[in-house]
Amino acid sequence: MIPLSEVDIGPREHAYATSALDDRWISGTGPFIGRFEAELARRVSTAHAVAVANGTLAIELALRALDIGPGDQVIVPALTFAAPAMSVVAVGAEPVLADVTEDSWTLSPADVDKKVGPPTKAIIAVDVLGHPADYDELRRFGVPIIQDAAEAHGSHYKGRPAGSAGDIGAFSFHANKTITTGEGGAVCTSSEPLAARMRTMANHGMKPERPYHHEELGRNFRMTNIIAAIGVGQLERWDELVAARRRIAARYDEGLRGSPYGRQPVAEWADASAWLYVVTTPERDRVVQHLRADGIDARGIWPALSRTPALRRWHVECPVTEHIADRAILLPTSSRLSDTDGDHIVRSLLAAAAE
Numbered sequence: 001m002i003p004l005s006e007v008d009i010g011p012r013e014h015a016y017a018t019s020a021l022d023d024r025w026i027s028g029t030g031p032f033i034g035r036f037e038a039e040l041a042r043r044v045s046t047a048h049a050v051a052v053a054n055g056t057l058a059i060e061l062a063l064r065a066l067d068i069g070p071g072d073q074v075i076v077p078a079l080t081f082a083a084p085a086m087s088v089v090a091v092g093a094e095p096v097l098a099d100v101t102e103d104s105w106t107l108s109p110a111d112v113d114k115k116v117g118p119p120t121k122a123i124i125a126v127d128v129l130g131h132p133a134d135y136d137e138l139r140r141f142g143v144p145i146i147q148d149a150a151e152a153h154g155s156h157y158k159g160r161p162a163g164s165a166g167d168i169g170a171f172s173f174h175a176n177k178t179i180t181t182g183e184g185g186a187v188c189t190s191s192e193p194l195a196a197r198m199r200t201m202a203n204h205g206m207k208p209e210r211p212y213h214h215e216e217l218g219r220n221f222r223m224t225n226i227i228a229a230i231g232v233g234q235l236e237r238w239d240e241l242v243a244a245r246r247r248i249a250a251r252y253d254e255g256l257r258g259s260p261y262g263r264q265p266v267a268e269w270a271d272a273s274a275w276l277y278v279v280t281t282p283e284r285d286r287v288v289q290h291l292r293a294d295g296i297d298a299r300g301i302w303p304a305l306s307r308t309p310a311l312r313r314w315h316v317e318c319p320v321t322e323h324i325a326d327r328a329i330l331l332p333t334s335s336r337l338s339d340t341d342g343d344h345i346v347r348s349l350l351a352a353a354a355e
């Protein structure tokens with residue numbers, strides 16, 4: 001089976017991880033953590049980055065740092081992997097699902113306008129599949145914005161790197177993301193008070209300079225030094241890993257030109273890096289079956305959150321999301337996908353369309 005996503009770990013990551021082990025710095029303190037945070041902040045053009053254990057906790061930490069909890073509402077798009085909505089529930093707040101636009105697949109400012117109100121304490125915008133949301137439009141609502149850039153390493157919104165367009169940017173470094181540490185995450189911000197608060201809350205509410213002194217409530221969200229070592233290796237390969245996925249996406253574009261498949265639109269404000277390449281077809285299930293029979297791990301995209309059983313308490317209709325979610329297919333995309341396998345996938349898609 002050609003995998004949906006393949007991990008690309010090189011000699012650098014091995015060497016750094018070994019060095020962390022040899023030095024016995026294996027917990028949430030150690031030199032690679034600071035290096036990882038500094039390099040990520042530099043990449044993303046924010047003043048600060050705080051490394052955490054995974055992308056879901058990154059979003060939760062951002063929400064907590066904004067004092068969001070019971071009685072508050074947070075607007076989240078219905079077209080996304082479910083983690084942002086789950087994180088809102090995790091802090092005791094209510095997720096308000098909003099639809100996406102047809103021409104960007106990201107949060108619809110018009111739908112947000114209908115749902116925003118006094119209980120709205122933040123908007124989580126998701127850069128879905130690498131395509132940035134329209135941050136200048138979302139800013140107009142005057143509530144803090146968390147940019148979920150888990151899928152958008154290397155994307156830009158009007159020239160601003162993904163992770164820097166909101167008040168807080170949240171990243172995941174899960175094994176299937178463009179830059180990976182296996183499990184891992186980070187929050188990025190240019191606000192000094194928010195960065196300090198997130199650093200403290202991620203470490204049991206202790207300020208770095210005052211151990212065992214808990215000024216505020218916190219928990220343990222820390223990334224380990226071994227994981228950060230892998231991350232430093234990956235961040236040093238950022239350009240290579242981002243470019244490799246863009247190349248695969250361009251090859252799909254080329255191979256599928258003139259075919260009946262639709263693809264994710266690109267809005268004029270977006271420089272979208274390719275996380276997972278997507279095609280759309282009204283015959284989604286038949287095409288997925290055809291691809292799988294040809295040894296390709298293609299999958300239907302995540303069901304709309306408006307139809308997700310665990311979120312039924314917060315159900316609202318999101319017709320554009322539901323339309324996309326019924327038609328979109330995720331195709332194998334990774335820096336290790338060979339041209340031979342890429343061409344096999346294109347041929348299989350074209351054959352499925354001809355059936």
Ligand SMILES: *Cc1c(COP(=O)(O)O)cnc(C)c1O
Binds near residue numbers: 055084
């Ligand atoms: C992967 C992902 C997350 C969650 O990240 P984890 O590191 O797996 O917890 C959050 N949001 C989006 C949009 C994602 O794709």
